[in-house]
Amino acid sequence: MSRSGIENKDPYLAFARELAQEAGKAALPYFRAGVAVDHKPGKGCFDPVTRADREAEQVMRAMIGREYPDHNIKGEEFGLEDKGSEFTWVLDPIDGTRSFIMGIPVWGTIVGLTHRGKAIAGVMCQPYSSEIFSGSGQESLLEAPKGNRNLKVRRCQSLDRAALATTDIRLFANAADARAYGRLEEKVLLSRYGGDCYIYCMLAAGQIDLVVETGLADYDIAGLIPIVEGAGGIITNWEGGNAVGGGRVVAAGDAQMHKQALAILAG
Amino acid sequence: MSRSGIENKDPYLAFARELAQEAGKAALPYFRAGVAVDHKPGKGCFDPVTRADREAEQVMRAMIGREYPDHNIKGEEFGLEDKGSEFTWVLDPIDGTRSFIMGIPVWGTIVGLTHRGKAIAGVMCQPYSSEIFSGSGQESLLEAPKGNRNLKVRRCQSLDRAALATTDIRLFANAADARAYGRLEEKVLLSRYGGDCYIYCMLAAGQIDLVVETGLADYDIAGLIPIVEGAGGIITNWEGGNAVGGGRVVAAGDAQMHKQALAILAG
Numbered sequence: 001m002s003r004s005g006i007e008n009k010d011p012y013l014a015f016a017r018e019l020a021q022e023a024g025k026a027a028l029p030y031f032r033a034g035v036a037v038d039h040k041p042g043k044g045c046f047d048p049v050t051r052a053d054r055e056a057e058q059v060m061r062a063m064i065g066r067e068y069p070d071h072n073i074k075g076e077e078f079g080l081e082d083k084g085s086e087f088t089w090v091l092d093p094i095d096g097t098r099s100f101i102m103g104i105p106v107w108g109t110i111v112g113l114t115h116r117g118k119a120i121a122g123v124m125c126q127p128y129s130s131e132i133f134s135g136s137g138q139e140s141l142l143e144a145p146k147g148n149r150n151l152k153v154r155r156c157q158s159l160d161r162a163a164l165a166t167t168d169i170r171l172f173a174n175a176a177d178a179r180a181y182g183r184l185e186e187k188v189l190l191s192r193y194g195g196d197c198y199i200y201c202m203l204a205a206g207q208i209d210l211v212v213e214t215g216l217a218d219y220d221i222a223g224l225i226p227i228v229e230g231a232g233g234i235i236t237n238w239e240g241g242n243a244v245g246g247g248r249v250v251a252a253g254d255a256q257m258h259k260q261a262l263a264i265l266a267g
Numbered sequence: 268m269s270r271s272g273i274e275n276k277d278p279y280l281a282f283a284r285e286l287a288q289e290a291g292k293a294a295l296p297y298f299r300a301g302v303a304v305d306h307k308p309g310k311g312c313f314d315p316v317t318r319a320d321r322e323a324e325q326v327m328r329a330m331i332g333r334e335y336p337d338h339n340i341k342g343e344e345f346g347l348e349d350k351g352s353e354f355t356w357v358l359d360p361i362d363g364t365r366s367f368i369m370g371i372p373v374w375g376t377i378v379g380l381t382h383r384g385k386a387i388a389g390v391m392c393q394p395y396s397s398e399i400f401s402g403s404g405q406e407s408l409l410e411a412p413k414g415n416r417n418l419k420v421r422r423c424q425s426l427d428r429a430a431l432a433t434t435d436i437r438l439f440a441n442a443a444d445a446r447a448y449g450r451l452e453e454k455v456l457l458s459r460y461g462g463d464c465y466i467y468c469m470l471a472a473g474q475i476d477l478v479v480e481t482g483l484a485d486y487d488i489a490g491l492i493p494i495v496e497g498a499g500g501i502i503t504n505w506e507g508g509n510a511v512g513g514g515r516v517v518a519a520g521d522a523q524m525h526k527q528a529l530a531i532l533a534g
Contacts, residue, residue, distance in 0.1 A: 103474030194461020
């Protein structure tokens with residue numbers, strides 16, 4: 001059967017997994033090895049980029065070029081390669097560059113595949129801890145040295161029992177968004193900063209009930225959507241629409257809590 | 268030779284390592300396994316405690332009772348057992364309970380040994396990633412699946428090239444301390460929240476240049492001091508004195524930067 005048929009998603013997910021693993025392999029030698037920190041041109045604020053970032057994306061682009069030469073590629077480092085396809089591979093070679101630079105193993109390589117703007121396969125690979133999280137939208141899996149397991153969100157309808165995570169309150173795009181987040185934060189049981197891609201995977205694993213962020217790029221989130229959804233979670237933008245484009249994102253393990261969160265964020 | 272002689276430090280460090288490893292083994296089955304979250308009695312703010320916390324500390328107390336029955340023990344969960352000894356084992360079975368609860372593997376078991384109030388041996392064990400950081404004050408070591416290595420701080424005298432870490436700005440004890448931290452934060456290259464014990468170990472590993480925190484307990488820090496110092500780093504309270512009691516702590520890889528940080532924090 002042809003690899004380009006949407007009816008057979010597994011070859012895509014298997015290939016996404018290969019991509020993330022190979023990119024992780026390319027990035028890992030730079031982890032805790034005195035990475036040089038650059039300024040990324042054309043961005044307003046400080047954004048560290050590493051050689052690891054670029055090499056890992058190049059590895060993935062070469063593999064996609066061989067396997068699916070007619071598919072589009074959108075990557076953090078080298079932008080959009082548009083072939084006019086309905087399929088786009090969305091790549092973040094190192095999500096969580098601050099964690100990477102500081103030696104903290106909660107960064108990861110994110111690979112997503114979108115079809116007509118819907119995320120249909122996603123993988124997050126953390127190569128230092130040798131963890132691979134993958135999702136098809138229907139199911140999600142963690143492969144890890146301490147054992148493999150299917151990922152399943154936690155049902156939790158009550159905000160006063162909820163664990164809320166976000167990467168960094170300072171990343172909130174504006175004061176109104178930060179206040180909206182604050183309204184939610186004061187209603188939950190506990191909250192924590194730090195984590196990037198890792199916190200979405202922990203939501204899929206039933207450890208976190210809510211993730212709320214703003215200012216995301218498409219490559220920050222596309223590959224995480226099928227992991228969250230495959231584990232039974234809900235992930236949208238703050239307006240309740242498709243989160244695939246990034247921006248302001250809300251993920252929840254419980255549909256009822258997702259609704260509550262949207263309402264509180266809307267004010 | 269007797270195990271109680273200070274002249275032979277290595278048996279203490281080896282035993283601290285055993286303690287941390289056994290405590291980690293006791294805690295690990297509860298990690299990502301739907302841990303029940305309690306409120307800790309007698310504390311003003313929310314502080315999650317888990318069964319894992321208690322069991323891991325009990326394991327260590329039993330081991331110390333067998334090996335060094337005349338030594339004092341100070342642990343997060345069960346307080347001080349004072350035998351009138353010059354030696355005190357200072358135990359934090361799970362440092363980073365929020366990380367633990369949320370499934371994020373940057374928590375750890377911290378074991379410190381103090382002699383007349385000076386931290387002389389310390390170990391941090393992260394059992395999910397199977398990492399053990401240990402320090403004698405003279406040298407420090409990381410043992411990990413991806414390879415063992417001696418830990419060595421990074422020399423960095425310039426704040427505008429520095430990486431600064433803290434667990435959570437919201438944990439700062441008061442507004443003046445938060446402002447002092449803010450003065451430092453605006454001078455560094457990059458900063459990040461989240462990490463607990465892990466960020467001190469990454470400072471020892473030369474990945475982070477500064478760690479600044481407040482409101483620490485003795486068990487949060489005693490075991491990390493010999494790891495930081497053994498890697499060539501400096502760790503004191505904000506007044507430049509012994510950090511072993513906790514409170515407000517500054518750690519730096521570079522002595523010059525440590526001085527600068529103290530001055531900026533003092534205002």
